[in-house]
Amino acid sequence: MEFPFPIAPVSEGAANLLVPDVARRKGPGSAGPWPFYNPTMAVNRDLSAIVLAKWPGPLGSVLDGLAATGAWGIRMAIETRADRVTFNDWSPETTRLIRENVRRNGLVAKVHRSDLRSLLTEGQYDFVDVDPFGPPTPFLAAAFDGVKGSAGIGITATDTAVLCGTYPRACEKRYGARPLRSPQGAEIGLRILLGYCDRIAEERSLRIRPILAFSAEHFLRALVMVSSGSASAPLGLVARGESGDFIAATAATRDAVGPLWLGPLGDPAVVRALQPSEWTSVVSARLLSLLKVECEMSPLFVTTDELAAREHRSPPRLDWFIDGLRAIGHRATRTHFHPRGVKTDAPSRECARLFRDLSPTGSTDDSRPAS
Ligand SMILES: C[S@@+](CC[C@H](N)C(=O)[O-])C[C@H]1O[C@@H](n2cnc3c(N)ncnc32)[C@H](O)[C@@H]1O
Incomplete structure (x- = not known):
């Protein structure tokens, strides 16, 4: 044809x-x-x-x-x-x-x-x-x-x-x-x-x-x-x-x-x-x-970029942050909507606290902090 x-x-x-x-x-x-x-x-x-x-x-x-x-x-x-x-x-x-x-x-x-x-x-x-x-x-x-x-x-x-x-x-x-x-x-x-x-x-x-x-x-x-x-x-x-x-x-x-x-x-x-x-x-x-x-998570999410800007700290590795949320009893997962997004049922206060705990505190070194 x-x-x-x-x-x-x-x-x-x-x-x-x-x-x-x-x-x-x-x-x-x-x-x-x-x-x-x-x-x-x-x-x-x-x-x-x-x-x-x-x-x-x-x-x-x-x-x-x-x-x-x-x-x-x-x-x-x-x-x-x-x-x-x-x-x-x-x-x-x-x-x-x-x-x-x-x-x-x-x-x-x-x-x-x-x-x-x-x-x-x-x-x-x-x-x-x-x-x-x-x-x-x-x-x-x-x-x-x-x-x-x-x-x-x-x-x-x-x-x-x-x-x-x-x-x-x-x-x-x-x-x-x-x-x-x-x-x-x-x-x-x-x-x-x-x-x-x-x-x-x-x-x-x-x-x-x-x-x-x-x-x-x-x-x-x-x-x-x-x-x-x-x-x-x-x-x-x-x-x-x-x-x-x-x-x-x-x-x-x-x-x-x-x-x-x-x-x-x-x-x-x-x-x-x-x-x-x-x-x-x-x-x-x-x-x-x-x-x-x-697909089973609730609407919307937070990004580690946003947390870093709010907390004035550099972000921890995303998978460590997600593991940390799970370790304290919350559901947490990556999202396809954003490469640094986290869907979680953790209240924002707890997210912020964990973020501070895991942050390499302003340095660019992303080695996991001692627990
Ligand atoms: C974005 S393309 C579709 C792509 C296609 N679904 C695919 O998977 O490749 C939109 C198509 O809709 C047709 N189209 C636009 N308005 C239309 C209408 N009112 N009725 C029928 N076809 C229409 C256009 O000719 C065009 O081929």
């Missing part, structure tokens, strides 16, 4: 794809003249495939709603429990390429060329995936209308500068929530996105249950189950307390952040059972093992 652009074969996961052979830069993609393929999003598709392989609901009919080259839909068809994958993209060149990629992978599938929002008025699916350029907000109401009573939605957001606090006004306008530019910005952004989904669900007497939500590279990803019923989890506001930690806030609190989804970012029973597959990259497998540990 001829295409009006140079084409190159790539393999990603279990899929063998033809993709436009064009120069790519790192970071979020934007609409261009040719079908879109971003290899840095492989981590998104790797993790999503692992989750859909153990999806706790039906996957009879699945829609890759904004399919581009079909990379994700093809991987869903081969690597997950999905039965019937339907592809959609509104671009004519793109749907030609999807058809070719579907054929190359030995699959038979419907490929629609529609505006996703109108396609979703015509039929309902067990799982709908929404992976747009930038914000998913234009598609979410239609996605919640387009899933069956108990179904799933996969949502990718690449408007991270908005959700994670660089453009707070745009976030308030787009998501009705205030973000915070901070080391916790990505987790706050993810919780704003889930809070927004929860409000859309509630307007339809539905509730959401995140099966797994995470951040990586330049995107946020949420895979949620949707079912009928009232309020999923409390949405809430937070603010920085006097010692710099996050505390519950109200709308009257100065600099309140949110509303945020304050429920879990994953379903522990499902997440515990997730396993890398033969198609999972090393980077994705490493991310999965961290997500498995932190």
Whole structure:
């Protein structure tokens, strides 16, 4: 088949794809003249495939709603429990390429060329995936209308500068929530996105249950189950307390952040059972093992950088600090949201005390202090 652009074969996961052979830069993609393929999003598709392989609901009919080259839909068809994958993209060149990629992978599938929002008025699916350029907000109401009573939605957001606090006004306008530019910005952004989904669900007497939500590279990803019923989890506001930690806030609190989804970012029973597959990259497998540990921890975290600034001391090694918190009876773990972040149930006073005890006291020597 001829295409009006140079084409190159790539393999990603279990899929063998033809993709436009064009120069790519790192970071979020934007609409261009040719079908879109971003290899840095492989981590998104790797993790999503692992989750859909153990999806706790039906996957009879699945829609890759904004399919581009079909990379994700093809991987869903081969690597997950999905039965019937339907592809959609509104671009004519793109749907030609999807058809070719579907054929190359030995699959038979419907490929629609529609505006996703109108396609979703015509039929309902067990799982709908929404992976747009930038914000998913234009598609979410239609996605919640387009899933069956108990179904799933996969949502990718690449408007991270908005959700994670660089453009707070745009976030308030787009998501009705205030973000915070901070080391916790990505987790706050993810919780704003889930809070927004929860409000859309509630307007339809539905509730959401995140099966797994995470951040990586330049995107946020949420895979949620949707079912009928009232309020999923409390949405809430937070603010920085006097010692710099996050505390519950109200709308009257100065600099309140949110509303945020304050429920879990994953379903522990499902997440515990997730396993890398033969198609999972090393980077994705490493991310999965961290997500498995932190998925049961409560919202937000502290970084050793913040503690160092507050305590005017240089930080101890992160693993020693985490071991120390565990040794005094607290739960503590690294977080994928920040390389020097610690999720713990230890009160901030105890964190600070342990930090001081373990700090090499202003020196750059990180040898463990004698106990
Ligand atoms: C970021 S790309 C999708 C990437 C793809 N999911 C993947 O895994 O490689 C977004 C795609 O959505 C398509 N698109 C944008 N708006 C659309 C709409 N309203 N309806 C259908 N397709 C749309 C674009 O043509 C583009 O191919």
